């Protein structure tokens with residue numbers, strides 16, 4: 001893999017004589033790219049990713065890589081995807097991410113041996129983030145990525161090419177220069193090249209590159225970029241990673257945030273310019289955080305001249321079978337693609353939770369883009385300040401459940417900028433119900449998501465509109481919340497008089513209580529001239545189950561953890577996480593909704 005990266009860099013810098021020196025931007029010899037995939041959360045998503053990956057690798061990236069969930073819980077899926085990619089592309093063009101923090105030496109050696117046996121020759125050695133207990137991490141043998149680099153070199157010598165992560169804007173709040181020093185140590189310990197955290201500012205990356213060179217890091221450094229395809233998703237990811245985004249870009253995206261096609265146009269022009277700036281400065285490779293999306297990523301890479309389809313010789317299944325290889329089970333049993341109905345609108349047209357059969361379905365934390373902790377604090381990072389403020393606010397004394405209820409109520413009133421489940425301020429459409437929501441929250445219906453009913457509002461409406469002009473949009477009232485068993489019992493009794501309301505409740509241990517119907521249900525849809533009905537948000541019981549696991553984890557991971565191990569607060573939050581239900585209620589009568597009346601009855605004395 002290293003040879004491949006070096007050869008691609010050198011070919012880009014020294015194009016063959018036949019290529020004119022005034023090569024155009026789209027000259028395929030001018031650049032290369034890699035595509036990063038993450039393991040989807042559901043079997044159907046994995047099956048569809050396999051299919052999509054086959055098309056994406058045929059487009060001609062230099063290599064593909066597969067992320068790894070901290071703790072290695074999804075290691076089998078990551079490995080299966082890497083193995084499938086290897087079968088398609090060959091062994092030297094596939095990289096597997098692997099995290100080490102909290103793992104034992106035996107586990108890591110076993111994962112590495114399994115990867116080697118599957119024909120993976122390149123590892124992106126990472127620390128990982130998602131540890132339940134920092135104290136535990138401090139005593140663990142593998143604290144930093146460098147420990148994994150050293151392990152690979154000592155146990156497997158040169159069997160693997162090793163890449164490591166770099167952070168143009170710093171990492172972990174310990175200072176940019178210290179970060180660089182640690183990066184140099186990783187390279188000195190045996191890393192062959194560096195892939196960076198996503199970056200949307202050419203100056204920032206080029207300064208980082210110069211600083212790396214200045215301290216003697218000579219290996220290839222590939223900047224990471226995530227294509228901008230959907231406003232909500234982009235905002236959530238930059239809030240998580242805290243990467244710097246030019247204000248002009250944010251303003252332009254905000255102005256068209258409900259129109260995915262316009263967001264994608266603006267995002268693509270921006271990313272193409274960024275790549276051009278990199279190329280002008282002699283940086284020819286780009287790492288794409290694909291988010292498992294196909295069309296926007298391949299389109300961008302193609303326009304930027306980063307693909308080389310001629311270099312890919314995808315082997316047919318017959319060739320693979322002749323070579324004694326077994327195709328992944330997902331391919332043999334893959335369902336008819338579910339993508340067709342959304343292909344025109346890419347993956348989540350202004351939509352929210354995605355389709356559980358989609359390869360791009362998952363929680364943002366699955367994308368493993370980077371640290372969720374604030375990096376080096378810079379004055380430009382107002383967003384970090386916002387998070388720190390939130391930490392302080394929700395870190396206040398919590399003695400009783402009522403104190404917890406108050407935090408939720410304050411969030412929907414706009415007095416707290418974030419809670420662990422909601423990282424952005426409420427949408428304007430929620431203002432019509434925010435007082436009712438605050439009251440529900442104060443009475444133990446702890447809301448994390450909602451929408452009021454909408455019946456045929458113009459798609460250009462400044463509050464409820466989305467999609468192209470001249471359409472009409474609709475939505476069912478919906479609310480998602482945590483509550484205890486007593487309130488759920490009462491809700492079920494109330495719902496018997498509201499037959500158009502459907503309920504689905506799940507507890508952390510997986511116990512479920514479901515209403516009469518439990519099918520995939522349309523939540524938001526739009527009718528536009530000359531199109532089929534567009535349905536960006538559905539309530540899907542499978543997605544809800546997957547999401548509930550994440551939702552319960554956030555009590556501990558993003559909240560309880562802010563308090564000392566034996567504190568009252570930790571115990572209280574932990575009890576809530578284990579005993580409360582996560583509930584969704586959909587009001588199927590979008591013409592005359594009674595959802596909030598029903599919830600008011602639950603909290604009435």
Ligand SMILES: Cc1cc2nc3c(=O)[nH]c(=O)nc-3n(C[C@H](O)[C@H](O)[C@H](O)COP(=O)(O)OP(=O)(O)OC[C@H]3O[C@@H](n4cnc5c(N)ncnc54)[C@H](O)[C@@H]3O)c2cc1C
Nearest residue numbers: 067068070097126127128144145165172182197368370371
């Ligand atoms: C390209 C890329 C891909 C990623 N893929 C995944 C993935 O698949 N799965 C996943 O879970 N996460 C992934 N991540 C996220 C990554 O795990 C986190 O960003 C994590 O917080 C840091 O990982 P690292 O490997 O950079 O850590 P390290 O290099 O160990 O650095 C972590 C922090 O510790 C500091 N440090 C390093 N050495 C020392 C030392 N000796 N003493 C004190 N401080 C030290 C560093 O300066 C840095 O602040 C990815 C990140 C990137 C950029």
Ligand SMILES: NC(=O)c1ccc[n+]([C@@H]2O[C@H](COP(=O)([O-])OP(=O)(O)OC[C@H]3O[C@@H](n4cnc5c(N)ncnc54)[C@H](O)[C@@H]3O)[C@@H](O)[C@H]2O)c1
Nearest residue numbers: 352353421422426427430437447448449450540543544547
């Ligand atoms: N039901 C599922 O199957 C499923 C699956 C995955 C994610 N989710 C939910 O999706 C959320 C993220 O997706 P999104 O794009 O819909 O979020 P979002 O931030 O866009 O919020 C959607 C709507 O809910 C409102 N809202 C936000 N926080 C609220 C709160 N605390 N109380 C009441 N209303 C609130 C917003 O104003 C907005 O109108 C997750 O936090 C989770 O709640 C649900």
